[in-house]
Amino acid sequence: MVKKYWVFIIIFSMHSFGCNEDEFLKEDPRDSIYADNLFENYSGFYSGLNAVYSMIRNVKGPGDRMSRDMLLTMNTDVLSTRYNTINDSSEITPTFPELNDVYDWMFQLINTTNMIISRAEGDVDWEGQNQEEDIANKNSIIAQARVARAWAYRQLIYVFGPVPLSISEVNGANYSNGWSRNSVEEIKAQML
Secondary structure, three states: OHHHHHHHHHHHHHHHOOOOHHHHOOOOOOOOOOHHHHOOEHHHHHHHHHHHHHHHHHHHOOOOOOOHHHHHHOOOOOOOOOOOOOOOHHHOOOOOHHHHHHHHHHHHHHHHHHHHHHHOOOOOEOOOOOHHHHHHHHHHHHHHHHHHHHHHHHHHHHHHOOEOOOOOOOOOOOOOOOOOOEOHHHHHHHHO
């Protein structure tokens, strides 16, 4: 009997002194980095580009698996490498784990650069002293992002040939997993 009484008191206390779920579940992530609060000024875009450059530096690949640089030099005219299997495409099969790794890595880089390019067109404090400096800062950010995107597509067409061409930011409204491949010529034209 006493045990049931305490259970009732605990449940009643939790109900009476519980939190207001409407207020508790509201998020105000001012101290976290999200695209909406990162790409507000030139410094935020510069940080975004640093993330892109970090992704590019990952060309050596993670862990003990074969480096991405080997895969990216296959079927090219690059002759000097630390691997003996250069241009030996018989080692590349659909189960080759590095294929998925490179494909995902490149499209993460492309999606990131697309986000930078897209959001640079919004209302941004470019932190210049005048309008000319603002325009120069904006153009510099967009140009660097486009070069990084072109580099990623160069790697993709070397390894895979025709791949999907994505030049807009992927968000919840336009997400799709039903992509079709574009020709290498279309991709090269976009790279230029």
